[in-house]
Amino acid sequence: MEAGLYAASLTERVVEENPRAVLGLATGSTAVPFYRALVGLGQCGLDLSSVVTINLDEYIGLPPSHVQSYHCFMNDHLFSHIHISPENIYIPNGTVEDLERECNRYDEIIRENPIDFQILGIGVNGHIGFNEPDDLLVSRTHVVDLSPETICSNSRFFNTIDEVPRRAITMGVQAILQAKKIVLMAFGKEKEDIIGKAVHGVVRTDMPASILQLHRDVTFVLDRESAAGLNYDSYVMEVVR
Numbered sequence: 622m623e624a625g626l627y628a629a630s631l632t633e634r635v636v637e638e639n640p641r642a643v644l645g646l647a648t649g650s651t652a653v654p655f656y657r658a659l660v661g662l663g664q665c666g667l668d669l670s671s672v673v674t675i676n677l678d679e680y681i682g683l684p685p686s687h688v689q690s691y692h693c694f695m696n697d698h699l700f701s702h703i704h705i706s707p708e709n710i711y712i713p714n715g716t717v718e719d720l721e722r723e724c725n726r727y728d729e730i731i732r733e734n735p736i737d738f739q740i741l742g743i744g745v746n747g748h749i750g751f752n753e754p755d756d757l758l759v760s761r762t763h764v765v766d767l768s769p770e771t772i773c774s775n776s777r778f779f780n781t782i783d784e785v786p787r788r789a790i791t792m793g794v795q796a797i798l799q800a801k802k803i804v805l806m807a808f809g810k811e812k813e814d815i816i817g818k819a820v821h822g823v824v825r826t827d828m829p830a831s832i833l834q835l836h837r838d839v840t841f842v843l844d845r846e847s848a849a850g851l852n853y854d855s856y857v858m859e860v861v862r
């Protein structure tokens with residue numbers, strides 16, 4: 622089965638059980654096939670009109686109209702293709718003056734809308750959302766200085782590396798861990814090492830995704846390349862990118 626479709630079918634089950642489910646959403650190239658499949662399921666009758674969506678993160682300084690903002694990504698890949706009311710869509714606003722207030726506002730939204738289903742990608746350095754490797758992990762929504770690895774990795778979406786924002790607002794690890802179900806998607810050779818560490822390694826704040834080992838319901842949707850370091854053959858259903 623195609624990986625994006627597999628992840629989307631897990632979402633479908635949640636939405637069929639609860640049409641008002643709260644979906645925690647991610648951006649990044651890994652998520653693109655997931656959204657394509659979800660839009661396809663929507664066209665085949667899956668009713669997404671009452672779901673609430675809460676995105677993980679947004680760059681600071683990019684207006685929603687900027688082509689590389691996560692607002693724009695979500696509109697392009699999902700929201701413009703499904704029927705969903707705009708008041709049910711939450712994405713941090715990285716253009717406000719008072720960022721601390723925005724973080725508090727976002728935590729209040731998450732508190733009022735506990736996440737049923739969280740989609741995650743993973744950064745090349747093991748970040749989830751924009752929770753970067755550090756001496757500590759922050760539980761609440763916060764402003765983060767992006768690491769040099771993340772800036773370098775995400776520069777592929779910008780004309781020059783200087784255009785990549787240096788800071789972002791991200792949901793903290795508490796909201797992620799409180800999601801009832803988590804699906805992390807990762808593809809390609811460049812994710813093999815971090816997937817090995819996230820799944821089998823010790824739980825460390827300098828490998829943020831390893832904290833998912835503390836959650837009771839996480840599904841990793843991987844291709845052969847990203848899963849090459851794991852010994853889970855008998856547990857893994859074959860998916861293709």
Ligand SMILES: N[C@@H]1[C@@H](O)[C@H](O)[C@@H](COP(=O)(O)O)O[C@@H]1O
Pocket residue numbers: 647648649650651652677678741742743744745748749750751771775
């Ligand atoms: N903040 C996002 C993450 O949420 C995402 O997981 C990561 C992976 O991106 P990609 O899927 O393009 O490798 O990209 C960004 O940094």
